[in-house]
Amino acid sequence: MATLTQTRTCQIGACSDRVPATLAQQGICLDHYLDQAFARVANALEQRRKGRTLDSRTMDWLQKQGDFTVQLLAEGGPAHTPEERSRLLDLLLCLANVQEYAHQGPATW
Numbered sequence: 001m002a003t004l005t006q007t008r009t010c011q012i013g014a015c016s017d018r019v020p021a022t023l024a025q026q027g028i029c030l031d032h033y034l035d036q037a038f039a040r041v042a043n044a045l046e047q048r049r050k051g052r053t054l055d056s057r058t059m060d061w062l063q064k065q066g067d068f069t070v071q072l073l074a075e076g077g078p079a080h081t082p083e084e085r086s087r088l089l090d091l092l093l094c095l096a097n098v099q100e101y102a103h104q105g106p107a108t109w
């Protein structure tokens with residue numbers, strides 16, 4: 001009988017990568033989490049460039065992903081490949097950027 005709480009595999013498409021404990025709630029592997037997070041951050045940045053205000057749900061999400069990414073980096077430690085680490089660090093940077101824009105009020109460019 002399969003255990004539902006341990007070694008789960010990614011729910012996306014044909015992906016069968018292991019889901020890290022930190023991502024158990026999302027049910028996806030680190031690579032897919034990063035793909036989705038980058039897409040969403042890019043979208044938020046795009047909205048800001050167009051001078052739109054980010055809604056509170058997006059702001060909330062951005063805030064959470066910042067904490068979450070730090071947690072992933074800390075808990076994954078040596079388990080992450082150098083590529084995963086650099087993608088996580090990239091994501092942190094993007095999150096910081098978009099939040100900084102958001103706090104500047106309406107875009108002026």
Ligand SMILES: [Zn+2]
Pocket residue numbers: 010011012015016017028029030031032
């Ligand atoms: Zn996956």
